[in-house]
Amino acid sequence: xxxxxxxxxxxxxxxxxxxxxxxxxxxxxxxxxxxxxxxxxxxxxxxxxxxxxxxxxxxxxxxxxxxxxxxxxxxxxxxxxxxxxxxxxxxxxxxxxxxxxxxxxxxxxxxxxxxxxxxxxxxxxxxxxxxxxxxxxxxxxxxxxxxxxxxxxxxxxxxxxxxxxxxxxxxxxxxxxxxxxxxxxxxxxxxxxxxxxxxxxxxxxxxxxxxxxxxxxxxxxxxxxxxxxxxxxxxxxxxxxxxxxxxxxxxxxxxxxxxxxxxxxxxxxxxxxxxxxxxxxxxxxxxxxxxxxxxxxxxxxxxxxxxxxxxxxxxxxxxxxxxxxxxxxxxxxxxxxxxxxxxxxxxxxxxxxxxxxxxxxxxxxxxxxxxxxxxxxxxxxxxxxxxxxxxxxxxxxxxxxxxxxxxxxxxxxxxxxxxxxxxxxxxxxxxxxxxxxxxxxxxxxxxxxxxxxxxxxxxxxxxxxxxxxxxxxxxxxxxxxxxxxxxxxxxxxxxxxxxxxxxxxxxxxxxxxxxxxxxxxxxxxxxxxxxxxxxxxxxxxxxxxxxxxxxxxxxxxxxxxxxxxxxxxxxxxxxxxxxxxxxxxxxxxxxxxxxxxxxxxxx
Amino acid sequence: xxxxxxxxxxxxxxxxxxxxxxxxxxxxxxxxxxxxxxxxxxxxxxxxxxxxxxxxxxxxxxxxxxxxxxxxxxxxxxxxxxxxxxxxxxxxxxxxxxxxxxxxxxxxxxxxxxxxxxxxxxxxxxxxxxxxxxxxxxxxxxxxxxxxxxxxxxxxxxxxxxxxxxxxxxxxxxxxxxxxxxxxxxxxxxxxxxxxxxxxxxxxxxxxxxxxxxxxxxxxxxxxxxxxxxxxxxxxxxxxxxxxxxxxxxxxxxxxxxxxxxxxxxxxxxxxxxxxxxxxxxxxxxxxxxxxxxxxxxxxxxxxxxxxxxxxxxx
Numbered sequence: 001x002x003x004x005x006x007x008x009x010x011x012x013x014x015x016x017x018x019x020x021x022x023x024x025x026x027x028x029x030x031x032x033x034x035x036x037x038x039x040x041x042x043x044x045x046x047x048x049x050x051x052x053x054x055x056x057x058x059x060x061x062x063x064x065x066x067x068x069x070x071x072x073x074x075x076x077x078x079x080x081x082x083x084x085x086x087x088x089x090x091x092x093x094x095x096x097x098x099x100x101x102x103x104x105x106x107x108x109x110x111x112x113x114x115x116x117x118x119x120x121x122x123x124x125x126x127x128x129x130x131x132x133x134x135x136x137x138x139x140x141x142x143x144x145x146x147x148x149x150x151x152x153x154x155x156x157x158x159x160x161x162x163x164x165x166x167x168x169x170x171x172x173x174x175x176x177x178x179x180x181x182x183x184x185x186x187x188x189x190x191x192x193x194x195x196x197x198x199x200x201x202x203x204x205x206x207x208x209x210x211x212x213x214x215x216x217x218x219x220x221x222x223x224x225x226x227x228x229x230x231x232x233x234x235x236x237x238x239x240x241x242x243x244x245x246x247x248x249x250x251x252x253x254x255x256x257x258x259x260x261x262x263x264x265x266x267x268x269x270x271x272x273x274x275x276x277x278x279x280x281x282x283x284x285x286x287x288x289x290x291x292x293x294x295x296x297x298x299x300x301x302x303x304x305x306x307x308x309x310x311x312x313x314x315x316x317x318x319x320x321x322x323x324x325x326x327x328x329x330x331x332x333x334x335x336x337x338x339x340x341x342x343x344x345x346x347x348x349x350x351x352x353x354x355x356x357x358x359x360x361x362x363x364x365x366x367x368x369x370x371x372x373x374x375x376x377x378x379x380x381x382x383x384x385x386x387x388x389x390x391x392x393x394x395x396x397x398x399x400x401x402x403x404x405x406x407x408x409x410x411x412x413x414x415x416x417x418x419x420x421x422x423x424x425x426x427x428x429x430x431x432x433x434x435x436x437x438x439x440x441x442x443x444x445x446x447x448x449x450x451x452x453x454x455x456x457x458x459x460x461x462x463x464x465x466x467x468x469x470x471x472x473x474x475x476x477x478x479x480x481x482x483x484x485x486x487x488x489x490x491x492x493x494x495x496x497x498x499x500x501x502x503x504x505x506x507x508x509x510x511x512x513x514x515x516x517x518x519x520x521x522x523x524x525x526x527x528x529x530x531x532x533x534x535x536x537x538x539x540x541x542x543x544x545x546x547x548x549x550x551x552x553x554x555x556x557x558x559x560x561x562x563x564x565x566x567x568x569x570x571x572x573x574x575x576x577x578x579x580x581x582x583x584x585x586x587x588x589x590x591x592x593x594x595x596x597x598x599x600x601x602x603x
Numbered sequence: 604x605x606x607x608x609x610x611x612x613x614x615x616x617x618x619x620x621x622x623x624x625x626x627x628x629x630x631x632x633x634x635x636x637x638x639x640x641x642x643x644x645x646x647x648x649x650x651x652x653x654x655x656x657x658x659x660x661x662x663x664x665x666x667x668x669x670x671x672x673x674x675x676x677x678x679x680x681x682x683x684x685x686x687x688x689x690x691x692x693x694x695x696x697x698x699x700x701x702x703x704x705x706x707x708x709x710x711x712x713x714x715x716x717x718x719x720x721x722x723x724x725x726x727x728x729x730x731x732x733x734x735x736x737x738x739x740x741x742x743x744x745x746x747x748x749x750x751x752x753x754x755x756x757x758x759x760x761x762x763x764x765x766x767x768x769x770x771x772x773x774x775x776x777x778x779x780x781x782x783x784x785x786x787x788x789x790x791x792x793x794x795x796x797x798x799x800x801x802x803x804x805x806x807x808x809x810x811x812x813x814x815x816x817x818x819x820x821x822x823x824x825x826x827x828x829x830x831x832x833x834x835x836x837x838x839x840x841x842x843x844x845x846x847x848x849x850x851x852x853x854x855x856x857x858x859x860x861x862x863x864x865x866x867x868x869x870x871x872x873x874x875x876x877x878x879x880x881x882x883x884x885x886x887x888x889x890x891x892x893x894x895x896x897x898x899x900x901x902x903x904x905x906x907x908x909x910x911x912x913x914x915x916x917x918x
Contacts, residue, residue, distance in 0.1 A: 399808055419812050427814045440805035444827035454813045507813075 007036040009211045010057065010095070010179050015070035017052050017061065024282040026052045026065060027235045031308070034179065037209040039202070041222030041243070043258075044232035045278040045522040046493075051100075053232070054181050054215045056080075058091050075178060093123050096172035100184040102164035106156035112167050113152030116140075119174040135174075143170045143200055162193035166200065173204060179211045186221060190384040191549070195593040198225050218523060220262050220552075220595040223247065228314070231255050234279050234289030236305070241315030247597060251310065251317040251326045253296045261527035263552035265579065265594055271556045273528025277492040288319070296321050348375040350543045351396055351430070351511055355406035358391050365391050367567045368406065373511065378537050378544040380554035380575065383564035384590070390435075392564070393513050393547045397432040398422055410511070428458045431504035435516040437496035441488040447474075448484040451503055458507045473506035474499075476540075477532060494525035498532070505536065512537075513545045518553070530556050551594050555579065563587045640830040646907030647900075653907075656899025663893050667712030674706040678863040686872075686879040695881040698872050704882045710863035712889065715852075718779050719844035725783025726790055726840055731833065733787065734794025735821045739802050749795070752788035760785035760843075761850060768856040778857055782847050786840045793836050797829040831908045838901025842894045849890045865890050 015030040027049040034040045044050040056067050059079045072079040074094055082090060091097075099105040107115055116139065120132045127135075140147035143166040156164055165185055172180050182201065186194035202225050205212050214222050222229060223243065230240040231254065239252040250256045260272040276293040285291060291301040300320050310316040319325060351373040358366035366388045373379045383389045394400045396408055398419030408415045410429060416422045431454075434440035441450055451470045455461065461469065471481040477498040488496055497517060504512055514533060518526035534557045537544050546558050554561055554575055561578050563571040563586065571584040582588045647653045676682055680702060683690075687697040695704035737748040755763070764781040771777055801807060802825070810820050851857035852866030860867065865886035872882035 397812055399812055419814060422814075424814065427812070432809070432812050434805040434809065436805060440809055442806040442824055442828070445823075453810065453815065457813050457815065503809075 008033045009036050009038075009075060010034045010213075011071075011073045012053075012057065013071045013073075015053060015056060015072070016068045017049070017056060017065055018068045019281065020064050020066045022282070025235055025284075026281050027056075029305075030070070030232075030235075030237050032230050032237060032240055034211045034213060035227075036211060037205060038228065039205055039212045039214055039222075039226045041219075041226030041229040042213055042215045042232065043217070043219050043222065043229060045217055045524060047234075047278060047280045048232045049235040049281070050215050050217075050232050051183055054183055054213055055097070057179070057181055057213065058095055058097055059087055060091075060097075089123075092119060092172075092177070093175050094177050095179045095181065096175070096177045098165075098168050098172045098180065098182045098185045101188055102168040102185070103156065103161065103188075105168055106164060108156055111153050111155055112159070113149075116152075116167070116171055116174065119171050123175045139170045139174055142173065142204060143167070144196075145170070160193070161189050162197060165189065165193075165197050169197070169200065169204070173208075173210065176208065177210065179213065180205075182212060182214045184216050187216070187218075191551075191593045191595070192384065192589065194221070194595070198595075201225065218262075218595070219258060220597055223595065223597050231258070234284050235281065236289065236318065238290065238319070239317045241310070241317070245315055249326060249329075251315070251322040252319045253294050253321075253325055254290045256325070257293075257295075258524060259597070261524040262597060263527070263530070263550065263556065265552040265555070265591070265596055271527045271530055273526070273531050274524035275528065277494050277525055278522065296325060349373065350375050350411060351545070352409045352412075353392065353396065353406070354409070356392065356395060356408060357405040358388075358395055358400055359403040360391070361402060365567050366395070369564075369567075369569055371562055371569060371572070373543050373545055374560075375543055376541045377560065378534075378546055378558040380558035380561040381545060381547045381564060382549070382551055382554060382561055382590075384549060386566070387564040388567040389547050389549075389564045390515055391567075393432070393515050393545060396511075396545065397430055397513050398427070399432065424458065428507050429509055430511045430513065431507060431509035432513045433497075433500050433504050433515065433517050436520045437488075437493060437500050438520065440500050441496055443488055446485055446487055447491075447499055450488075450499065451484075451506055454503060454507045469506055470502075473502040476505055476536060477502045492525075493521050494529060497521060497525075497529055501529075501532070501536070505540070505542075510543060511545065512542045513547070515547045516549065519549070526553075533557055551579070551590060552596075563590070640834055643831045643834060643904055643908045647903040650903045650906060652899045653903025656896045656903060659892055659896035660900060663712065663889065663896060664716065666709065666889070667716045670709030670712065674703075674709040676703045676706040678702065678707050678710040679861050680706070686875040686882070688879055689881060695885055696879045698868065698879075698882045699875055704868075704879075704885060707863040707868060708865070708885045708889065711865045711868055711886065712893075714858050714862070714864045715845055715848050715866060715890065716893070718775065718782075718848045718857075719841060722779045722782035722844040722848065723786065723837060723840045725780060726786030726844075727833065727837060729783060730787040730790025731794045731826075734791035735798050735825060737791065738795035738798025739817065739821055739825065741799075741802075745795075748791070752791050755784065756788040758785075761847060764847065764851060765854070765856055768851070773856055773859055775858075778848065778851055782844055782851075785847070786843065790836055790840065793832055794829065797832055798825055801825050801828055831904075835901055835905040835908055838897055838904055842897040842901065845890065845894050845897065 011033040013031050015027055016025065017027040018025050030053050032040065042050050042054060052061070052065060055061065057072055057079065059067070059072070059082065061067060067080060070080070074090070077090065079090060106112070113136065116136055117132065120135060136152070137147035145151065145163060145166050159167065169185070186197050189197065198221070201212065201214070204210060214226060216222055226243055228241060229243050229246050231238050231252065233254050239246070239250060239255045246255060247259065250259065257272070257274045260269070261274060263271055274293050279285070279289055285302070287302045288305050291297045294301065298320060306318045306320045308316045308318055309322060349372045353369055353371045356366055356369045357364060369392055371379070371392070381389045381392065391400060395404055398415065398417065400417070404417050410426055415426060419427055448470065451473060452466060455466055455469055470484060474481055474483065479495065479498050479502065483491065483495070488499070491499065518529050521529060530553060533544070536542070537557070546554065548554065558575050560573065561575045562569045563578065563584065565586045571578055571582065571587045578587060579591065582591055681700065682693055682703045683697045683701050685697060685699050685701045687693060687701070689696045693703045693705065695708070698704055698707060733748050733752065737745045763785050764778065767781050768777055807820060807824050810824050848857060849866035852864050853870045855870060858864035858867050860871070868886040869883055872879070876883050
């Protein structure tokens with residue numbers, strides 16, 4: 001984008017945001033500008049301060065946070081010093097906001113037509129009612145929703161997630177703002193819906209010259225949408241630049257490592273996690289906060305945070321060694337694939353599901369599913385939310401609470417429906433790792449107590465043997481034995497998920513079921529967990545059922561894949577074959593909608 | 604309920620020794636205390652209402668427990684004519700039989716307080732047990748337990764207590780038991796609601812999946828996670844226990860003469876209220892202050908519990 005300073009719509013200078021009583025910094029020294037009609041992607045991991053920085057463009061802060069300094073100018077108007085009345089005109093008038101979760105942002109008691117009308121009434125009082133109604137239909141058309149009366153009379157809960165998000169976008173665009181702030185608007189959506197929403201956003205910004213700030217934790221999502229990308233780490237902007245430059249040769253070590261951590265659907269790049277985790281506000285080290293995880297660190301990094309530097313005003317970076325980083329070519333990572341291995345035969349089947357029909361209350365959610373998991377192999381179960389993939393996994397684990405027809409066999413022996421009806425050996429053989437490590441670990445127990453629970457059930461061990469087994473399990477997931485006396489909330493999300501994995505491995509299962517185990521984690525941590533699971537599966541020979549919604553992940557961990565849709569398996573086969581030459585219509589669509597990094601941009 | 608948690612629930616613990624309040628909300632995770640009830644108590648202590656409540660309760664507790672050692676007379680000793688107004692020798696006057704009001708006030712608090720605490724503990728134990736079972740079992744067992752508790756709930760608690768006391772006679776154990784039982788349904792409801800929420804959590808499912816027995820799941824997975832609402836409930840129920848015990852004594856169903864008891868004193872001396880108001884006013888003020896102090900503490904705990912920002916874990 002060859003922009004001159006004259007067409008800068010919004011500029012942020014030296015923004016500093018702190019927690020109110022404690023003065024702990026959330027954001028510090030954040031500066032960037034957005035040009036007319038440009039989409040700026042603001043990327044960062046959780047707790048990097050990206051949302052806080054984004055809402056401050058509207059001079060809004062959540063409770064407990066305070067804007068302590070800096071300027072936000074939108075076309076010459078200083079937003080942060082605006083009066084209450086002026087702010088009312090600015091918000092929704094010249095800058096508007098699309099929240100992360102539209103289902104929570106829309107008023108459930110108001111029809112969507114009334115909610116949209118509210119915005120128009122507030123900001124264009126002088127126009128006639130007829131003009132406003134015409135504008136309302138126009139808005140709906142812009143976001144590709146039907147504008148007829150019956151649709152406008154619906155309540156938010158009568159719309160799908162994607163439709164709700166479109167309504168929220170329509171609301172944000174109602175008064176033709178100069179800038180629109182989108183705060184992870186597609187995080188809660190399926191890939192197919194996400195692709196449609198992204199397309200809508202791109203078209204609208206192009207056709208109406210609206211500038212956008214798109215906040216996300218997922219570089220792949222903005223890779224194709226954004227013109228420029230700003231990367232935040234621990235409350236500071238570490239790099240900002242045109243996406244073409246950023247993707248082929250980022251100047252900051254963090255940006256480079258973040259890119260390597262994004263799962264690649266083509267399988268041409270190996271997945272590399274970043275060790276450690278992003279510090280939360282208050283835990284940040286002096287100097288550059290990335291220092292502890294950085295492979296380029298020098299002594300100076302620990303004391304001083306580098307100023308903005310870079311080849312041109314459009315591409316800025318904050319690293320002491322950016323010129324050296326820049327000159328190092330992007331390493332062509334060795335492709336590490338889970339491998340094809342030998343074919344699966346009937347004798348080697350560990351878990352076999354035959355004609356499984358499962359109900360949720362009285363509704364049939366699985367319609368006769370057949371799937372086999374082979375010894376020492378990993379089967380990925382892929383599908384969008386509501387496809388029944390988790391239900392199938394829970395049926396196998398004995399955690400499904402409603403009716404199941406059909407049979408699930410372990411080593412040729414039929415399993416009882418609920419874990420309570422299974423033998424001790426059967427319960428030991430199948431271990432389940434839950435989606436969220438924030439809810440799967442009892443907050444009142446130490447890591448030692450958490451690990452001891454399954455061990456005590458399945459083994460008769462004395463104190464030292466038990467302790468040894470726990471230390472060993474933690475060692476397998478690359479955690480230190482000193483964590484044993486900690487509580488879960490003293491650990492980061494990635495560490496908690498490692499503890500959950502250690503808990504499952506400690507009892508030497510033959511089948512490990514991983515239910516969306518990375519969906520709650522940051523990209524850099526997700527990559528590390530995937531690497532770990534693939535390694536553990538190779539080393540221990542455990543058979544693994546890997547449930548995920550993210551097609552891009554499976555190449556790194558699984559040999560076979562089953563694609564599920566609406567309670568049935570629509571395609572089943574070796575990973576490479578399915579990803580490279582999908583047969584089912586549904587798989588093709590899913591593949592097309594999965595966001596990819598340039599040059600495979602699909603938008 | 605583990606012994607450790609019992610101790611923590613008791614308002615008699617010296618709350619003053621707790622660490623100074625940390626800023627709640629956006630504290631980095633590491634800085635958070637690992638025990639939720641400690642967190643709640645620390646949060647509560649930062650509120651002025653809790654400090655006032657704790658101070659008042661401590662003072663009244665001291666009067667009830669140690670007052671008898673500084674009382675000038677024996678509680679059943681006649682020191683002057685009935686309904687004498689305050690004078691030298693009896694600073695708060697005498698009661699309807701000519702006994703020293705000050706002495707009887709200093710002796711009369713222990714029964715209300717100890718019976719109140721005992722009744723609350725009984726209510727908590729019964730209510731929590733039923734609530735845990737009911738909330739975890741669901742289906743028919745849940746329905747059976749909750750509908751039976753609804754029957755108990757249908758009686759106004761004081762009527763329920765009076766019914767049994769009038770049949771079996773005014774025995775102390777019976778009063779304590781009946782007051783405890785009258786608390787049971789409400790405590791069970793609070794516990795059940797919290798249990799239902801926790802039973803759906805993944806760590807409970809994880810325990811089910813490896814075959815942990817139900818009893819252990821309830822005691823070691825669920826119970827420790829509901830200590831905060833139970834702490835609030837204890838404070839609240841203690842207030843009601845004191846009111847009910849004093850009320851029963853006033854109505855003649857509780858502590859029997861000639862024992863010194865604040866509730867009973869109000870009843871005995873109310874006929875002389877125009878002549879010698881102190882014999883009624885003193886116990887009334889003390890009972891009032893006691894209930895207000897326990898209520899302030901419960902309120903502080905409830906506010907602290909609701910104020911905890913649980914969302915700091917995930918963005």
